Amino acid sequence: MTDRLSRAVKTFACSAVFCALLSQAAAADVTIQVGYGPGGATDVYSRIASRHLSKYLPGTPDVNVVNVPGAGGKRLLKMAHAASETDGSVIYAVGFTVVTRTVMQDSFDGNEIAKLSPLGSFGRDFPFCWSAKNVAPLDRAALVAPGTKYGATGKGSSTYALPMGIKQALGADFNIVLGYSGAAEVFAALERNEVDLVCGVDPTNPDQFRVAASFTREGLDPAPAYPVILDMIEDDASVELITALTDQTYPSIPFFVAAQTGADTLALYREAFQKLLVDPEFLTDMAATKLDLNPLAAVELDALIDSYATMDEALRDRIIALTE
Structure with missing residues (x-):
């Protein structure tokens, strides 16, 4: 990497700011830390991104992926708080649900948590609940029956927050x-069949599962073949709660850097993310996975994060209480 940097500096003239960023980024490889275990959608997108992002970063650093699973992303945010990297050398791939919590509170379980700045999201989606194909479709009553089991990755995740919202609303x-x-x-x-339902995250192999319920009617046929959670709720306060929880899942595969990252470096990384989204080799790799690519820009994520930072205090407290 040092040789490539030397040749680049000899060949091209650059501004003082860009040269400083070039030296800084070339000093260390980049690590994408994934807040979940291997094999899920966030992990798959991160590994594909790692193969192509380097060409758009100063110094073309190596980009590695490390899984940091635990508590639905909470563990990663606790670790990120203790980290000192503010130069873009660490990218955080963690759910938007847990990140919005960082603007509503300062700690998880008494541990301080990192504040993050978004680079963008690879996907946007309104959440579903999924069931196995080898069981009969579930009706409205089965969704809320005492014996029904929902699977979740941790209390910081949408897989936990959304079922908790159903419990409270219904x-x-x-x-x-x-x-x-x-x-x-x-x-x-x-x-x-260890659990009956999983909500708030999509499988990488959707053909092997069945949509059991949707939380909203956004993007659905007029008469969907499965229940819609908001249709089952009657009081306005519960509708407001479920809507806020579903909005947390809308950016489905977001990337972040530390909030303390300098403005010039943040702009550079956001630009790299946008270039990655139209990279032909990246798009070819994504097409092979059959996963959706429906990106959101960083400014759209900024606006969503701000909406949670300024939301009604009573609603904020209800969301926090659900996932404590």
């Missing part, structure tokens, strides 16, 4: 099974 008393390291593991549990 007065249900079903079970939520925690402890899965990521989407791949929780969907494997769903496939072997």
Whole structure:
């Protein structure tokens, strides 16, 4: 990397700011830290991105992927708080649900948490609940029945927050099974009927599962073949709660850097993310996975984060209480 940097500096003239950034970024490789276990959608997108992002970063650093599963992304944000990297050398791939919590509170379980700045999101989606294909479709009553088991990756995740929202909005008393390291593991549990439902995250192999419910009617046919959670709720306060929880999942595969990252470096990384999204080799690799690519720009994520920072205090407290 040092030789490439030397040749670049000899060949091209650059501004003082860009040269400083070039030296800074070339000093260390880049690591994408994934807040979940291997094999899930966030992990797959991160590994594909790692193969192509380098060409758009100063010094063309090596880009590595490290999985840091635990508590639905909470563990990664606790670790990120203690880290000192503010030069873009660490990119955080963690759910938007847990990141919005960082603007609503300063700690998880008494541990301080990192504040993050978005680079963009590879996907946008309104959440579904999924069931296994080897069982009969679930009706409205089964969704909230006491014996029903929802699988979740941790209390910081949408896989936990959304079922908790259903419990509170509908007065249900079903079970939520925690402890899965990521989407791949929780969907494997769903496939072997260890749990009945998984909400708030999509499988990488959707043909092997069945949509059991949607939270909203956004993007659906007029008469969907499965229940819509918001249609089951009657009081305005619960509708407001479920809507806020579903909005947290809308940016489905976001990337972040530390909030303390300098403005010039942040702009450079956001530009690199946008260039990656139209890279022909990246798009070819994405097409092979059959996963959706429906990106959101960083400014759109900034606006969503700000909406949670300024939301009604009573609603904020209800969301926090759901996932404590």
